[in-house]
Amino acid sequence: MKKSLHSPNSIEELMLRAESMAGLTLGQLANFHEIQIPKDLKRHKGWVGQLIELELGALAGSKPEQDFAHLGIELKTIPVSALGKVLETTYVTVAPLTNIQGLTWEESVVCHKLQQILWIPVQGDRDIPLSLRQIGSPILWRPSAEESAQLKQDWEEIMEFISMGQVDKVTARHGEVLQLRPKAANSQVLTDSIGRDGKLTQTNPRGFYLKTQFTQRILSQLL
């Protein structure tokens, strides 16, 4: 994947570039950037996101920062069906499993990443060839007071389990809008976590994800 050269200097510029993508297919965008189009996403799960980053001038890399840190904006592509239905949960960030004493929602990485998101809907039905899938209109979102409250409540409940050494008791069913799920190369991967009596143990790494119904409401409500 090529590195983008220009990053937008303002939210207005970013939104104009995002709006100008609407209606284009992934094939058109890939051809423009001279990027190879995979047969499907089975072994290229991040391909769509990377392509959109390239077009919008996001600063690539594995930094734990927002995509447009200078604008305070996180970029997320979101697969939707032909009927506009959200098809996948949205990964937010890795969950901290140690050194979390005193950590508050307001200080959390989840809260920071969700301050402002630029959603780019992309057709995600698997029966549409990747190159023919169309990009939708961008949606700039900031959580409402109600949404923030929901997110905070879920986060605090989940973090309580983690801090009590009960991370293995948390399933994706916990949380109304925010959930905790495995986030690793596979289920054998281990990382430090809080165990019995506050001692360190190891467990499969977890990530925070937004549930589809929550994301669905964001997209529907703003369309």
Next chain:
DNA sequence: ACATGATCATGC
């Protein structure tokens, strides 16, 4: 049909 738990690629 759908969400949960598992997984894939890449850079450092």
Next chain:
DNA sequence: GCATGATCATGT
């Protein structure tokens, strides 16, 4: 291993 980008694929 951790952080980025996510979707896959099976169980319910």
